Amino acid sequence: MIITQRIENSQEILELKDKLDNDVNQTLRLIIKAQIAFDNKDIDRALSYVNESLDMFETAQGYALKGSLYYLKGNKTQARENRNKAIRFNPDIFIPDIETLDHIISSDI
Numbered sequence: 654m655i656i657t658q659r660i661e662n663s664q665e666i667l668e669l670k671d672k673l674d675n676d677v678n679q680t681l682r683l684i685i686k687a688q689i690a691f692d693n694k695d696i697d698r699a700l701s702y703v704n705e706s707l708d709m710f711e712t713a714q715g716y717a718l719k720g721s722l723y724y725l726k727g728n729k730t731q732a733r734e735n736r737n738k739a740i741r742f743n744p745d746i747f748i749p750d751i752e753t754l755d756h757i758i759s760s761d762i
Contacts (some may be wrong), residue, residue, distance in 0.1 A: 680710040687718055696725055713742035724754050 678690050687702035703719045706712070720735035 676710045679714060680706045680715070683709070684718065685714065687715075691718065691722065695720055698705055699721055701725075710755045711742070713739045715739075716742065717748045721749055721754060724751075 676677065683706035684703045687699040687706065687761035690696075690699035690702060700719065700722045703715050707715045707719065716735045720732045720737075720739060721733060723729075724732035736748055740747060
């Protein structure tokens with residue numbers, strides 16, 4: 654067996670791969686829960702889900718949503734920092750523009 658096959662099949666690598674797969678899956682579930690909470694205008698719950706997801710696995714989507722949530726809470730500094738992190742992770746990520754967020758704010762959060 655060549656070295657790369659031994660490494661790929663080592664118990665430690667297999668366990669790390671399983672943990673990574675589980676973390677990614679759980680992160681995506683939390684992002685979906687955060688988006689649902691956001692859609693229901695439960696900003697604090699959405700922020701809690703996003704923070705939990707980012708603690709597990711950092712994603713551009715998580716930081717983009719977190720930035721939008723902070724903007725809706727009136728914290729423009731944190732909003733900008735998190736939106737910038739999202740863009741560093743993925744320069745092509747879609748992030749709602751300020752007008753869209755302002756419309757959400759004005760429609761009774």
